[in-house]
Amino acid sequence: MSNERLLVVEDDEDILQLLTFTLESAGFDVLAASDGRSGLELAMREQPEMVILDLMLPGMSGLDVCKELKRLPATAETPVIMLTARGEEVDRIVGLELGADDYVVKPFSPRELVLRIKAVLKRGAPASAPEPEERTRWQVKGLSLDLEAHRVEIDGEETQLTATEFKLLSELVRNRGRVRTRDQLLNTVWGYEFEGYARTVDTHVRRLRQKIGDYAAYVETIRGVGYRFRE
Incomplete structure (x- = not known):
């Protein structure tokens, strides 16, 4: 319970x-x-x-x-x-x-x-212990992502993201260079599959870009498909 x-x-x-x-x-x-x-x-x-x-x-x-x-x-x-x-x-x-x-x-x-x-x-729950081979820290120039600490830093300063924004960013970064469709993001970030809610993904991506400032350009829109965090 x-x-x-x-x-x-x-x-x-x-x-x-x-x-x-x-x-x-x-x-x-x-x-x-x-x-x-x-x-x-x-x-x-x-x-x-x-x-x-x-x-x-x-x-x-x-x-x-x-x-x-x-x-x-x-x-x-x-x-x-x-x-x-x-x-x-x-x-x-x-x-x-x-x-x-x-x-x-x-x-x-x-x-x-x-x-x-x-x-x-x-x-928003604390992350479970990772598998030994699972990577928990990512660094893209001045953008730092710590999955275990649930922490994002931009040029050394912590940036406050909601739980949804953090999971969205981590999903894109962990799959950097690969396109994630809106349906894939709905399933992995939101935790369910359903139709008609693609605008939810677009709105959260737009808000995420605003929060990561100069690094927003790394989150690329693949027209008609979804999004990709570029190499």
């Missing part, structure tokens, strides 16, 4: 009850809030392992909550999964740009949501 504590911010009482029941049945401890402002305050006070955040909230929108969570040092590394309506693609992309790790479209399958949550939490 899991003992991770999750915060659900959702203003629809029926959906909130469904989420609470589903997540508690899966072994999680659940905190709940029904508006953005109280959800943000609860996240700051209780420091949950993840926030499941509806976009359409009264008072303070889910996008604003996500922006604040990623701005504040205490919650900047807390994973966020957004709950969105089917027609809110633009808002989903904005949410990913702000630092959300993933999103689930309503109406959603409770089983799918639990799988997504476990996949995101796994990205």
Whole structure:
């Protein structure tokens, strides 16, 4: 059984009850809030392992909550999964740009949501002991990647990446010189296969490029296929 504590911010009482029941049945401890402002305050006070955040909230929108969570040092590394309506693609992309790790479209399958949550939490978990032949440190000029320490340095200065961004960068670097398709990245980084979410990969790559600065040019776009970290 899991003992991770999750915060659900959702203003629809029926959906909130469904989420609470589903997540508690899966072994999680659940905190709940029904508006953005109280959800943000609860996240700051209780420091949950993840926030499941509806976009359409009264008072303070889910996008604003996500922006604040990623701005504040205490919650900047807390994973966020957004709950969105089917027609809110633009808002989903904005949410990913702000630092959300993933999103689930309503109406959603409770089983799918639990799988997504476990996949995101796994990205941020400490790495297991590597096999003797497995390489754990990579250096590309001034870009340093330490898989065991979960640490990235740019020209000697540590750069803060989310768990998803770190796993995306490590997947590209470990396969440097080889093209990784969007489907491959979805499977290895996000931990599942599904259709229609290729924009998720593109948005995270764009955000990753912004964070690695001068080394962004090493992450090449292979038009119509995917991405490659060049030699």
